[in-house]
Amino acid sequence: MNASGLSPEQVKLQARVRELAAGPVAARAAEVDRTEQYPWDNVELLKDAKLLGMTIPQQYGGQGKNWLDAVLVIEALSATCSVTGRIAVETNMGAISAVMAYGSEEQKKLAADMVLAGDKPAICITEPEAGSDAGGMTTRADKKGNRYVINGRKHWITGGGVSRLHLIFAKVFDEQGNEEGIGGFLAIRDETKGLRITKREPTMGLRGIPEAVIDFEDMDVPPSSLVIPPRGLKKGFADLMTAYNSQRVGAATVALGIAEGAYQLALDWSEKRHQFGRPINEFQGLQWKLADMSIKLAAAQALVYGAARSGEGGFPDMLLAAQAKVFTSENAIQVVNDALQFFGARGYSRELPLERMARDVRMFTIGGGTAEVLRNVVAGQLLKKKLPQTRDGWAKA
Numbered sequence: 001m002n003a004s005g006l007s008p009e010q011v012k013l014q015a016r017v018r019e020l021a022a023g024p025v026a027a028r029a030a031e032v033d034r035t036e037q038y039p040w041d042n043v044e045l046l047k048d049a050k051l052l053g054m055t056i057p058q059q060y061g062g063q064g065k066n067w068l069d070a071v072l073v074i075e076a077l078s079a080t081c082s083v084t085g086r087i088a089v090e091t092n093m094g095a096i097s098a099v100m101a102y103g104s105e106e107q108k109k110l111a112a113d114m115v116l117a118g119d120k121p122a123i124c125i126t127e128p129e130a131g132s133d134a135g136g137m138t139t140r141a142d143k144k145g146n147r148y149v150i151n152g153r154k155h156w157i158t159g160g161g162v163s164r165l166h167l168i169f170a171k172v173f174d175e176q177g178n179e180e181g182i183g184g185f186l187a188i189r190d191e192t193k194g195l196r197i198t199k200r201e202p203t204m205g206l207r208g209i210p211e212a213v214i215d216f217e218d219m220d221v222p223p224s225s226l227v228i229p230p231r232g233l234k235k236g237f238a239d240l241m242t243a244y245n246s247q248r249v250g251a252a253t254v255a256l257g258i259a260e261g262a263y264q265l266a267l268d269w270s271e272k273r274h275q276f277g278r279p280i281n282e283f284q285g286l287q288w289k290l291a292d293m294s295i296k297l298a299a300a301q302a303l304v305y306g307a308a309r310s311g312e313g314g315f316p317d318m319l320l321a322a323q324a325k326v327f328t329s330e331n332a333i334q335v336v337n338d339a340l341q342f343f344g345a346r347g348y349s350r351e352l353p354l355e356r357m358a359r360d361v362r363m364f365t366i367g368g369g370t371a372e373v374l375r376n377v378v379a380g381q382l383l384k385k386k387l388p389q390t391r392d393g394w395a396k397a
């Protein structure tokens with residue numbers, strides 16, 4: 001065990017991924033941002049390095065790694081390329097972990113094979129009129145004979161247009177038109193008729209992964225595509241949220257990695273850059289800034305690692321995942337902003353990565369549950385009490 005409580009294998013994994021991140025991944029990061037092209041070459045790199053689908057159990061071709069292993073990989077990659085870090089999130093957490101937890105044998109094999117071959121699954125929850133209030137979704141799946149027919153619109157779907165496997169959440173209705181609750185269905189782009197990518201969002205940052213509007217028009221799927229039944233294990237929506245705790249830890253990790261990368265750049269620059277005849281790190285104003293940045297990062301890392309560890313044998317704890325995401329996403333924005341300041345005018349230039357990092361890191365208080373809604377989750381977990389600011393009074397998002 002070392003200071004962060006990592007095993008020798010984890011330290012080795014971390015060192016291996018840091019090398020990859022500092023080498024080929026860093027070399028492509030600016031271009032990925034500028035061209036807004038999904039980095040398929042980095043997907044191949046991750047695949048060759050066995051970093052895709054690491055959390056998939058061995059009997060489905062994965063390595064059965066734990067959440068902390070995935071976190072170490074995501075953290076290291078995100079320090080140089082947040083888009084590649086996000087690919088590691090979505091091939092190890094979120095949709096894939098929901099399928100591996102709740103799917104049938106057939107669904108697990110399908111999803112595992114696709115991810116291990118390089119597909120980053122998309123998770124489709126958010127709609128134009130149902131964001132934080134995901135339970136208010138209007139996409140519907142109507143049972144018609146031995147099929148479900150899905151209609152509706154999702155937006156801000158990460159990977160829309162590059163992902164093939166989609167996990168789509170919809171309100172399920174029986175043949176008589178009675179609502180059964182929210183369920184999750186699998187569909188494959190270009191194979192399942194009625195799934196159409198209709199717009200790419202012009203995003204502020206994280207430009208190498210498309211965010212898309214997806215329309216479902218009479219999308220016809222068999223009952224065997226239902227992964228999370230509306231009245232399943234706990235109840236469709238609750239199962240979704242349990243699985244989503246892994247994605248939240250992953251999102252917090254990307255923010256942490258970006259901020260650590262920016263901090264390291266500022267630390268190095270503060271020694272190289274001289275003004276008034278000495279390195280700028282000899283000014284106390286900047287020393288205290290460095291100290292504060294390092295404290296925020298250490299605290300964020302402890303929260304993220306703690307949340308990841310809480311998921312041993314299941315999914316990360318909802319309270320710990322929400323605490324980690326709120327703290328890390330907000331502090332990462334501040335750390336990156338401070339790091340940019342160390343570079344003066346150079347920090348504002350597109351020739352350095354700081355401005356890209358500042359755009360990329362801004363997302364993490366929004367996607368995967370906003371900082372406000374996650375504070376509701378934290379409060380709901382602490383108070384064990386109905387909170388009127390959610391649809392049914394419970395902070396369950």
Ligand SMILES: Cc1cc2nc3c(=O)[nH]c(=O)nc-3n(C[C@H](O)[C@H](O)[C@H](O)COP(=O)(O)OP(=O)(O)OC[C@H]3O[C@@H](n4cnc5c(N)ncnc54)[C@H](O)[C@@H]3O)c2cc1C
Binds near residue numbers: 211373
């Ligand atoms: C880059 C990116 C990637 C994304 N990827 C995906 C994806 O792959 N799949 C997917 O399904 N979705 C995805 N999303 C959508 C994301 O989950 C939503 O944007 C998020 O849940 C917020 O919803 P909204 O944007 O509609 O904001 P709104 O819900 O309209 O919220 C607006 C504001 O009101 C605040 N607010 C709302 N309700 C409350 C409350 N009860 N208490 C206090 N404040 C409140 C919010 O915090 C926010 O500040 C992504 C978003 C982004 C930016």
